[in-house]
Amino acid sequence: xxxxxxxxxxxxxxxxxxxxxxxxxxxxxxxxxxxxxxxxxxxxxxxxxxxxxxxxxxxxxxxxxxxxxxxxxxx
Numbered sequence: 001x002x003x004x005x006x007x008x009x010x011x012x013x014x015x016x017x018x019x020x021x022x023x024x025x026x027x028x029x030x031x032x033x034x035x036x037x038x039x040x041x042x043x044x045x046x047x048x049x050x051x052x053x054x055x056x057x058x059x060x061x062x063x064x065x066x067x068x069x070x071x072x073x074x075x
Contacts, residue, residue, distance in 0.1 A: 006035035011066060014045065027051065031066050038062040042069065 011031040019025050026045040031038065038059045042052040052069075056062045 006033070008033045010038075013070065015070070029066065029069060031062065040066055040069075 009030060009032050011029070013029045014026060015029060016026040017024060024044045024046060028043045028045055030041045030043075032041070033039075034055075037055050037057055040052065040054040040062050041050065043050055054062065054065055
């Protein structure tokens with residue numbers, strides 16, 4: 001296993017969902033710092049399909065999107 005410098009998981013949240021209503025069991029939401037960029041990634045639990053990937057050098061819009069996604073206000 002190779003350890004990459006400058007890679008740090010800042011936030012990681014698993015959100016459970018109802019497969020009947022939402023279409024899948026849940027989402028893993030991760031905010032990471034990756035060598036000068038902040039990256040927000042959403043991955044479907046179970047299938048591993050990536051639903052969202054947002055990158056920015058500025059942490060403010062990345063944290064704002066994270067909060068919006070977790071609160072359900074993202075459109």
